[in-house]
Amino acid sequence: MKLTLTPPLKPSYWMDSPASKAAVSPPLKGRHQVDVLIVGGGFVGLWTAMTLKQLEPDARVMLLEQDVCGGGASGRNGGFVMSWWPKIGTLRSFCDERQARFLGDSAERAIYELGEFCAEHGIDAHFRQSGWLWTATTPQHVDTWNGTLAACERLGVQPFERLDAAEVARRTGSSVHLAGVFERSNATVQPALLARGMRRVALARGVEIHEHSGVTGISPGEPVRVTTAQGQVEATNLVLTTNAWAAALPELAQLMVPVNSSIVVTEAVPERLAEAGWSGGEAITDSQLMVDYYRTTRDGRIAFGKGTGAIAYGSRIGQVFSEDPASLLLTEADLRRTYPMLGDVGLTHRWSGPIDRTYDSLPIFGRLGGQANIHYGIGWSGNGVGPSRLGGRILASLALGRDDQWSRCPLVERQCRRFPPEPLRYIGGSMVRNAVIRKERAELAGATPAALDRMLARFAPAGLEDKS
Numbered sequence: 001m002k003l004t005l006t007p008p009l010k011p012s013y014w015m016d017s018p019a020s021k022a023a024v025s026p027p028l029k030g031r032h033q034v035d036v037l038i039v040g041g042g043f044v045g046l047w048t049a050m051t052l053k054q055l056e057p058d059a060r061v062m063l064l065e066q067d068v069c070g071g072g073a074s075g076r077n078g079g080f081v082m083s084w085w086p087k088i089g090t091l092r093s094f095c096d097e098r099q100a101r102f103l104g105d106s107a108e109r110a111i112y113e114l115g116e117f118c119a120e121h122g123i124d125a126h127f128r129q130s131g132w133l134w135t136a137t138t139p140q141h142v143d144t145w146n147g148t149l150a151a152c153e154r155l156g157v158q159p160f161e162r163l164d165a166a167e168v169a170r171r172t173g174s175s176v177h178l179a180g181v182f183e184r185s186n187a188t189v190q191p192a193l194l195a196r197g198m199r200r201v202a203l204a205r206g207v208e209i210h211e212h213s214g215v216t217g218i219s220p221g222e223p224v225r226v227t228t229a230q231g232q233v234e235a236t237n238l239v240l241t242t243n244a245w246a247a248a249l250p251e252l253a254q255l256m257v258p259v260n261s262s263i264v265v266t267e268a269v270p271e272r273l274a275e276a277g278w279s280g281g282e283a284i285t286d287s288q289l290m291v292d293y294y295r296t297t298r299d300g301r302i303a304f305g306k307g308t309g310a311i312a313y314g315s316r317i318g319q320v321f322s323e324d325p326a327s328l329l330l331t332e333a334d335l336r337r338t339y340p341m342l343g344d345v346g347l348t349h350r351w352s353g354p355i356d357r358t359y360d361s362l363p364i365f366g367r368l369g370g371q372a373n374i375h376y377g378i379g380w381s382g383n384g385v386g387p388s389r390l391g392g393r394i395l396a397s398l399a400l401g402r403d404d405q406w407s408r409c410p411l412v413e414r415q416c417r418r419f420p421p422e423p424l425r426y427i428g429g430s431m432v433r434n435a436v437i438r439k440e441r442a443e444l445a446g447a448t449p450a451a452l453d454r455m456l457a458r459f460a461p462a463g464l465e466d467k468s
Contacts (some may be wrong), residue, residue: 003218003248003249005066005214009351009353010018012076012263013263014075014079014190014193015071016349022196024211025212025230030119030230030232031234032231033060035236036236037233038061038241039241040063040072040214040242041071042241043198043384043385043389044392044395047198048391050201050205055396061208062209063209064215064226064228065210066214066215066245068212069198069211070195071194074195074388075192076101076351077384078293080295081114082111083111084104084387085159087362087465088148088466091104094414094415096266097155104152106390108185110125110389111129111185114189115129121196123198126298129185129187130186130188133168133172133182136178136286137286137288139446141286141287144467145160145467146312147467153464160181160183162180163179165178171280172272172282174339187283195264213441214229223235223236225306237375237400239373239375240368240375240376241395243384244317244321244355245354247356248315249368252376255358255379257425259307260309260353260355261382262331263303264303264331264347264433265301265305266351267345267346268301271300273302281296290330290433290436291306291349292463295391302413304332306331307355307464308327309427309431310326310352314422317354320352325417356378356380358381358416360379361383361463363377364377367398367413380460390406394407396411428459431456439457
């Protein structure tokens with residue numbers, strides 16, 4: 001069993017900050033024996049490691065990361081800390097009401113816990129809990145949230161409040177927004193600073209971290225053996241938290257496909273943002289399938305992202321997930337369409353990144369190859385900053401063999417729709433993506449999309465939010 005090593009991705013704006021380039025742990029060298037080995041130093045891996053040490057302080061826990069902690073998807077996303085209420089309809093498709101309410105409540109609570117965690121440990125991750133606006137930017141998208149709000153009401157929760165067109169336009173600073181709903185609990189962070197702060201806390205709790213330690217081989221057994229370029233680890237339990245890189249393993253490649261998302265960052269223009277009216281710090285997404293997501297930064301920039309959805313043959317993590325020019329052009333075009341009054345404002349950073357997309361955009365937890373001591377948690381689908389805390393609890397319970405609400409969680413060993421093998425995956429996926437692009441361009445222009453494009457777009461995996 002082999003995990004493919006990939007060259008480092010182009011640094012994001014977040015990872016380019018001096019505080020994100022702090023001390024790096026040395027690569028793994030020599031032979032080691034541990035109780036739990038974690039592969040992957042992003043949010044899920046770090047939460048898993050810290051939860052393990054909280055539950056079993058004497059356990060020897062080691063984490064390996066091929067780059068630096070946060071150098072993958074965790075340090076290059078939009079920094080939205082969201083709940084799972086927008087996905088409640090999907091949760092109800094495989095959860096009963098009690099289970100869905102538990103996961104929804106837990107994901108919302110994780111947002112508050114993240115703020116408390118940063119305050120407790122002095123992590124200046126720019127945590128700001130100013131809520132999230134889910135908007136419509138075309139007439140076709142108005143009220144697409146109705147099914148989600150109805151599903152929440154059936155569970156006895158009302159996390160969203162409806163806003164009229166004038167209020168949405170005022171709070172977003174753009175008349176492109178025609179309607180929307182607001183979820184108050186959501187927050188934003190500087191994700192790289194969060195990842196590096198989590199790394200510091202994990203080290204302080206006794207987690208052994210080795211960066212620049214890409215895994216070259218995994219040999220199942222009791223113990224499982226994991227090799228790197230300069231070392232070897234024998235582990236009682238292995239936990240894989242490698243996000244999109246998990247597609248290198250054929251069994252996991254059936255469950256998710258890496259797709260790209262792209263972000264551009266403007267110059268700092270706090271006065272211009274105030275003039276436009278976007279001064280509350282709300283995170284915003286629209287209702288496209290190739291969703292636009294955007295937020296402001298502490299120094300008054302716009303970080304504008306788009307789920308550009310490009311894929312690579314064989315799911316190889318390469319240039320398309322680092323800096324894809326075509327995807328970045330799509331992203332900048334949507335920024336300029338949404339905020340035309342800022343057309344003279346330049347861009348300082350642009351990058352692409354990988355998302356481990358499942359068909360329903362919710363994660364999957366299980367055992368690799370039926371091995372009782374190899375666990376995985378994949379498929380965060382671009383919404384892992386907040387729910388990764390839940391993932392850490394689930395994976396820690398699985399690794400320790402605990403029988404609790406997390407190991408029995410319905411996200412564990414669930415049956416999911418699988419993606420086709422190559423070359424159908426790449427050919428079919430590219431056809432569907434191009435159809436979605438054409439369909440959504442037509443909708444934004446006020447035209448009727450072609451029937452073929454509407455038909456092919458139905459094959460696209462679920463987006464960030466459920467649609468009615």
